[in-house]
Amino acid sequence: MEDSPILTEQLTKRYGSTTALDSLDLEIEQGEVFGYLGPNGAGKSTTLALLLGLIRPTSGQARIFGLDAWRDAPAIHRRVAYVPSEANLWPSLTGAEALRFLGTVHGSVDGAYRDELLGRFELTPDKKIRAYSHGNRQKVLLIAAFASRADLLLLDEPTSGLDPLMERVFQACVREARDRGQTVLLSSHILSEVDAVCDRVAMLRGGRIIETGRLDVLRGLAALHVHAQLGGPVPDLAGLPGVTNVVVDGEAVECDVVGSIQPLLRVLTGAGVEHLTTREPSLEELFLSHYGAGHGATGSGR
Amino acid sequence: MADDAGGGGADVAVGRRAFRQVGRGAAAWAVVFGGTAAASALTYVTSFPTLASRQELAVTTSSASGLGALLGPIAAVDTVGGYTVYKSFVFLTTIGAIWAVLASTRLLRGEEDTGRWQLVLAGDTRPARATAATLAGLGAAIGLIFCGTTAILALVGRNPDLGFGVGESVLYGLSIAIAPLVFAGVGAVTSQLGRTRRLATGLGIGVFGVMFALRMIADSSAHTQWLRWLTPFGWTELVRPFTANDPWPLLPAGVVTIALCVTAGILASRRDAGDGVLASRDVSDLRPFGLGSPSGLAARLELPLLGAWCGGAAVAAFALGIVAKLTTAKVPGSLGDTLENFGVKGSFADQFFGVAFLLVATLVALLPAGQIGAAFEEETSGRLVHLLARPTHRARLLGGRLALAAAGILAAGLLAGPAAWLGARTQGVELDLGRMLQAGLNVVPTALIALGIGAVTLSVAPRAAVKAVYGVVIGSLLVDLLASMVSGLTWMGHVSLFHYLALAPAQDPEARTVAVTIAVALALCVLATILFGRRDVRSK
Numbered sequence: 001m002e003d004s005p006i007l008t009e010q011l012t013k014r015y016g017s018t019t020a021l022d023s024l025d026l027e028i029e030q031g032e033v034f035g036y037l038g039p040n041g042a043g044k045s046t047t048l049a050l051l052l053g054l055i056r057p058t059s060g061q062a063r064i065f066g067l068d069a070w071r072d073a074p075a076i077h078r079r080v081a082y083v084p085s086e087a088n089l090w091p092s093l094t095g096a097e098a099l100r101f102l103g104t105v106h107g108s109v110d111g112a113y114r115d116e117l118l119g120r121f122e123l124t125p126d127k128k129i130r131a132y133s134h135g136n137r138q139k140v141l142l143i144a145a146f147a148s149r150a151d152l153l154l155l156d157e158p159t160s161g162l163d164p165l166m167e168r169v170f171q172a173c174v175r176e177a178r179d180r181g182q183t184v185l186l187s188s189h190i191l192s193e194v195d196a197v198c199d200r201v202a203m204l205r206g207g208r209i210i211e212t213g214r215l216d217v218l219r220g221l222a223a224l225h226v227h228a229q230l231g232g233p234v235p236d237l238a239g240l241p242g243v244t245n246v247v248v249d250g251e252a253v254e255c256d257v258v259g260s261i262q263p264l265l266r267v268l269t270g271a272g273v274e275h276l277t278t279r280e281p282s283l284e285e286l287f288l289s290h291y292g293a294g295h296g297a298t299g300s301g302r
Numbered sequence: 303m304a305d306d307a308g309g310g311g312a313d314v315a316v317g318r319r320a321f322r323q324v325g326r327g328a329a330a331w332a333v334v335f336g337g338t339a340a341a342s343a344l345t346y347v348t349s350f351p352t353l354a355s356r357q358e359l360a361v362t363t364s365s366a367s368g369l370g371a372l373l374g375p376i377a378a379v380d381t382v383g384g385y386t387v388y389k390s391f392v393f394l395t396t397i398g399a400i401w402a403v404l405a406s407t408r409l410l411r412g413e414e415d416t417g418r419w420q421l422v423l424a425g426d427t428r429p430a431r432a433t434a435a436t437l438a439g440l441g442a443a444i445g446l447i448f449c450g451t452t453a454i455l456a457l458v459g460r461n462p463d464l465g466f467g468v469g470e471s472v473l474y475g476l477s478i479a480i481a482p483l484v485f486a487g488v489g490a491v492t493s494q495l496g497r498t499r500r501l502a503t504g505l506g507i508g509v510f511g512v513m514f515a516l517r518m519i520a521d522s523s524a525h526t527q528w529l530r531w532l533t534p535f536g537w538t539e540l541v542r543p544f545t546a547n548d549p550w551p552l553l554p555a556g557v558v559t560i561a562l563c564v565t566a567g568i569l570a571s572r573r574d575a576g577d578g579v580l581a582s583r584d585v586s587d588l589r590p591f592g593l594g595s596p597s598g599l600a601a602r603l604e605l606p607l608l609g610a611w612c613g614g615a616a617v618a619a620f621a622l623g624i625v626a627k628l629t630t631a632k633v634p635g636s637l638g639d640t641l642e643n644f645g646v647k648g649s650f651a652d653q654f655f656g657v658a659f660l661l662v663a664t665l666v667a668l669l670p671a672g673q674i675g676a677a678f679e680e681e682t683s684g685r686l687v688h689l690l691a692r693p694t695h696r697a698r699l700l701g702g703r704l705a706l707a708a709a710g711i712l713a714a715g716l717l718a719g720p721a722a723w724l725g726a727r728t729q730g731v732e733l734d735l736g737r738m739l740q741a742g743l744n745v746v747p748t749a750l751i752a753l754g755i756g757a758v759t760l761s762v763a764p765r766a767a768v769k770a771v772y773g774v775v776i777g778s779l780l781v782d783l784l785a786s787m788v789s790g791l792t793w794m795g796h797v798s799l800f801h802y803l804a805l806a807p808a809q810d811p812e813a814r815t816v817a818v819t820i821a822v823a824l825a826l827c828v829l830a831t832i833l834f835g836r837r838d839v840r841s842k
Contacts, residue, residue, distance in 0.1 A: 052691050055838035074693045082691035088684040101593040105692045131584035
């Protein structure tokens with residue numbers, strides 16, 4: 001059986017007294033698109049640098065396809081493509097030259113797919129990097145990564161400079177990669193993007209994972225938002241188990257429910273409910289529930 | 303309510319920031335400049351305590367126009383002041399000019415390269431005003447050099463044996479400030495011309511080379527002395543503090559500095575932010591050269607800089623060859639004794655080139671600074687990550703860069719000897735090509751040591767790597783000169799890189815010393831690649 005694309009055990013990185021990543025245990029399966037979420041400084045980029053063997057772990061270990069991320073970095077990188085958040089390339093090279101160079105150094109490139117991606121991302125390859133906008137420089141790196149057909153794509157906030165149309169192209173490319181059996185680790189601030197393409201997510205705060213799992217499961221564990229229109233006065237809902245954030249507006253009521261909805265339904269039915277809607281939390285609401293007021297990042301990560 | 307800094311508040315902040323960026327370096331140079339001049343003066347009164355010994359020195363050097371071309375003006379060396387100016391002229395003006403070009407292009411084009419300049423321009427300022435404010439900050443730093451040099455010299459000058467007046471010390475300080483002032487202006491203009499910091503710096507260093515060569519030609523014979531009025535180094539020379547005390551050459555220096563700064567401001571206001579006056583194409587067909595490997599790309603990107611260094615070494619050697627005729631034609635018998643302080647023997651032409659190639663060796667030994675700097679910049683810019691996130695061995699990556707720098711050093715060494723030979727031959731001086739080739743190649747091992755030191759520093763303390771190369775090379779040169787001038791300080795020479803450099807062609811390189819030097823350099827480079835493989839990579 002093939003080793004996991006990514007497996008970390010107690011992976012820790014400290015800079016002096018600052019802990020950038022704290023005992024990270026993470027396993028990502030082949031063919032999975034994994035969302036990696038967290039506020040600035042939570043340790044997302046540190047994680048990717050550790051997975052790439054750019055920095056040495058203080059303790060613990062990271063294994064990529066069963067190999068040690070630090071010791072076996074060059075061997076691992078034959079199967080990995082990486083897109084950093086800062087699209088700094090060689091200013092005097094053209095886009096085509098940068099793609100040729102990056103492809104050559106990687107050792108594998110699907111030329112036909114690269115040419116197709118050039119068209120889909122609407123990139124003019126004969127312009128020099130210094131003349132590109134930030135978004136266009138990101139396109140060069142994205143095209144190089146996708147065209148490598150690498151088994152594992154490590155993407156660190158790769159779309160911050162892309163317009164909405166290109167964002168859709170990017171999401172389509174991620175789905176195509178997954179369909180081909182490639183694994184994707186997507187570190188992102190764009191929750192709609194993660195919502196659209198990721199199978200599982202992990203939420204990081206202060207260098208530690210605070211939540212991980214399938215998005216639908218996470219939503220199930222989170223509060224369900226309920227809106228009810230009654231035929232009379234709203235009864236007192238405050239004492240019901242799992243019910244919070246009750247807002248009454250005349251004969252209408254809104255609230256959040258964690259756990260079983262049965263007690264609430266019984267009370268509302270007794271009060272003559274005329275119309276009832278429920279909504280699962282969006283990823284943004286999940287995110288805010290973890291990182292909202294009083295739950296911000298510690299700022300220890302890099 | 304937000305504080306309103308008012309008109310000009312942003313410019314003051316820009317100027318202060320510029321000063322903070324270069325002020326510390328300027329303070330260090332002020333100490334070095336003042337200390338060097340003071341040491342020269344004190345050395346003189348110790349080494350030549352009597353009037354007779356001073357007059358003998360004056361006779362020895364009076365007709366040595368070749369030496370003047372090499373080391374600077376020879377005038378009134380039978381006085382403490384005249385000797386002090388003569389001894390420290392070439393090094394202080396060279397260091398001052400190069401520092402100013404580097405500082406100016408860093409503060410202007412360097413900031414623009416990183417995008418920080420655009421942030422500044424988004425504030426309450428305009429390009430011309432921000433440029434002027436930055437130059438004011440740099441000017442204040444140069445003022446620090448002037449004040450420090452003057453203060454140290456005035457303090458030491460109170461020694462009755464020296465007898466420097468405060469006014470004379472001020473004039474000396476001003477003469478030393480000419481080169482940094484003018485070349486700060488040069489760097490300001492080239493920062494508007496070139497679209498990258500590298501190009502701006504290259505253009506500035508090119509102007510420095512031309513001005514320096516002009517000064518050498520001006521000092522090589524009585525017929526060419528008028529050329530001194532065409533170069534900042536000539537203006538410094540013409541002031542002749544402590545002897546002639548002529549302030550008039552300060553006038554063209556001031557006028558040219560102001561003109562350059564005004565030109566820079568006008569150019570800044572007429573171009574787009576991020577762009578340069580010199581046109582460069584943004585569209586190009588695919589050029590496959592260098593795209594096959596990281597080392598290939600490094601070669602492609604670094605060739606212009608390496609070519610410039612090699613060309614600079616060849617031009618310097620060629621110029622030394624040209625002035626050799628004047629030296630050999632007019633040499634008095636006793637001048638050889640002066641050069642023998644460096645430990646060189648043989649014909650005077652050989653002795654001359656033996657010492658002259660110390661300058662070439664310095665130039666070639668500074669070549670690694672550019673390559674180490676490029677490696678550091680690749681890492682801090684985040685571009686190194688693109689390579690290391692692909693199947694590239696770290697040791698091979700750094701090794702490729704070091705090999706490229708070593709090839710550049712070898713090329714510079716190979717070119718220098720024949721260039722000096724050719725320069726001398728154009729003036730009818732016959733030299734042995736084989737010996738000159740050997741003299742050129744002789745500078746290579748020392749430069750490789752500088753490369754090794756820079757590489758090891760890059761692997762353990764990247765930010766200090768370029769400074770380490772400059773520090774080791776310039777420090778070695780100063781120590782070597784001091785040790786050769788003062789008999790009591792001979793022991794100091796052992797810590798200089800150049801102590802282990804035979805002054806060919808006047809000395810035959812020892813095979814064992816050369817082999818050990820190369821082995822040490824190789825060991826340092828290997829150590830650097832090992833250490834580089836074990837440390838965290840910096841990225842944005």
